[in-house]
Amino acid sequence: MTLQAIKYENGTLEVLDQLLLPKESKYIPILGVEDGWKVINKMQVRGAPAIAIVGCLSLAVEISKEEFEKKKALRREVEGKLNYLISARPTAVNMKQAADHLISYINSLDNDESISAQEMQARFVAAIEAMLEKDISDNRSIGEFGAKAILNNVTDGEQVRILTHCNTGSLATAYFGTALGVVRCLHSASRLENCYFTETRPYNQGARLTAYELVHDKIPSTLVCDSTVAYLMKTAQINAVVVGADRVAANGDTANKIGTYQIAVVAKHHEVPFYVAAPLTSIDFSVNTGDNIVIEERPQVEMTHINNIRIASPGVTCWNPAFDVTPARLITGIITEKGVFRPSELSTLQSQLQDHKNSLPQL
Numbered sequence: 001m002t003l004q005a006i007k008y009e010n011g012t013l014e015v016l017d018q019l020l021l022p023k024e025s026k027y028i029p030i031l032g033v034e035d036g037w038k039v040i041n042k043m044q045v046r047g048a049p050a051i052a053i054v055g056c057l058s059l060a061v062e063i064s065k066e067e068f069e070k071k072k073a074l075r076r077e078v079e080g081k082l083n084y085l086i087s088a089r090p091t092a093v094n095m096k097q098a099a100d101h102l103i104s105y106i107n108s109l110d111n112d113e114s115i116s117a118q119e120m121q122a123r124f125v126a127a128i129e130a131m132l133e134k135d136i137s138d139n140r141s142i143g144e145f146g147a148k149a150i151l152n153n154v155t156d157g158e159q160v161r162i163l164t165h166c167n168t169g170s171l172a173t174a175y176f177g178t179a180l181g182v183v184r185c186l187h188s189a190s191r192l193e194n195c196y197f198t199e200t201r202p203y204n205q206g207a208r209l210t211a212y213e214l215v216h217d218k219i220p221s222t223l224v225c226d227s228t229v230a231y232l233m234k235t236a237q238i239n240a241v242v243v244g245a246d247r248v249a250a251n252g253d254t255a256n257k258i259g260t261y262q263i264a265v266v267a268k269h270h271e272v273p274f275y276v277a278a279p280l281t282s283i284d285f286s287v288n289t290g291d292n293i294v295i296e297e298r299p300q301v302e303m304t305h306i307n308n309i310r311i312a313s314p315g316v317t318c319w320n321p322a323f324d325v326t327p328a329r330l331i332t333g334i335i336t337e338k339g340v341f342r343p344s345e346l347s348t349l350q351s352q353l354q355d356h357k358n359s360l361p362q363l
């Protein structure tokens, strides 16, 4: 049983406060879009897929409580609130992709004269609820494709050593996880010797969150400092690096948690395959290369303090980009719910992305 970071039932939403983990497991009730925006912006919920799901569910919660006499009023409210939710964190593309899709869906419901305002409202909420289920099944496919790709490079029955970064597990998704889902699949196939994972300064998603998940699931694992990665690759015979993504550009350049780029450089040096595990909703074909991805900068207090205790000398100047961009040439494969692709093959995915859109409620 993996951790459940998002609890949603019949219009009621609660999210696990990831700022309090691992000390305390406390759920925050989300009563509407304003609460959704706040938990995303403050990183009480984080991870690209979880941001999109919580953002959209916060809208479902809000509109479920309202009554709309006119369809146009519902459409206007939905569009305004989805655009507001995108502004909570700029780098992860999943919220933007979900918003674009839901806006075209609500427009099509608005244009369909056979549908009443009440029916439009019910169908729209159901479309958001379906996202939750889809994320879980996509994650399981990502896990299976990723495990298979990694095991293809080793002899039959051999166990593998994986390195991952940040937190990409149940806490970062609806359930199961992307890169950590690959680790979970390897473990359940008894093919994981060990999962090494970085602390992931400055927010410590590794030390606080990935550690919490791996210990909870009794998966063999070792926490390392971010600065240990090169020495680890030299000494521990890592079989593959698997990380998540906040946004993959059309050419395969990948924005992910700060530190990912340097791990990819080190992996190249040591000839360790470097995989990005991400759902299709993390691929942004409207952005040609990683140079055009906006990188979020976080407040310097996240560097200077840990749990409200100052660790950096007062008066110091900080630079705190939350993400970096790994060039496509350093990436062995991008693991999606449709299979594993080389960055250069991403264009073939564009048509599959269309299928993905078509698999959501008919527009």
Ligand SMILES: CSC[C@@H](O)[C@@H](O)C(=O)COP(=O)(O)O
Pocket: 046, 047, 048, 049, 092, 165, 166, 167, 168, 169, 172, 173, 177, 178, 179, 205, 243, 244, 245, 246, 256, 257, 258, 322
């Ligand atoms: C499945 S989560 C993928 C990415 O969102 C993850 O690797 C990451 O970089 C999270 O960053 P965060 O700042 O914690 O939201």
